[in-house]
Amino acid sequence: MNVPPFWLMAFGFLGQALFSARFIVQWLVSEAKGKSVIPMAFWYFSVAGGAVLLIYAVLRHDPVFTVGQAAGLVVYIRNLVLIHRERKQQAQPA
Template identity: 60%
Template sequence: MSLEAVWSALHVENWTEFTWVMVGFAGQLMFTMRFIVQWITSERQKKSVIPVAFWYFSLAGGIVLFTYALWRRDPVFVLGQSTGLVIYIRNLWLIHAEKQKMSRAS
């Protein structure tokens, strides 16, 4: 497959656009990993579980996709990712606050 065919399939015209599309794919891969981690953990415990790694993958993927959305200048994508980032950060904050509370109690 030629470079021109790859660029055409990805809708890019130069190396900068290609790099940004790869950044977008990396963010999407992180989002996919969060579901795989959640699925494996739930299967092992035989119940629905959301491990802390889910929220870290969410945050990492959200940051990368938010950056990609800014570069694409896509207001819908920017709004969606920024809202998600607030939720991921809040969940991690609550998890860590609960751990601190439990360590103080023991």
């Protein structure tokens, strides 16, 4: 696949922006609550940014970056699965 360098760079910056947004969200929520909190948006930004950066790494043919982003996506998705499972269990009457 031949992607023009400008679009490849723009796509990479988009992924990095999404990935970085998770820290801003986490910081703002923690400040508002006065304690360290990891909101759901953190994990969604992690998945979105990680997925875009994974595609970027594949397009750049960078195996180190590809493996790193793929491994991160497994962790982010697993955290979302665990959170949703816990919320579903809490919503069921005892």
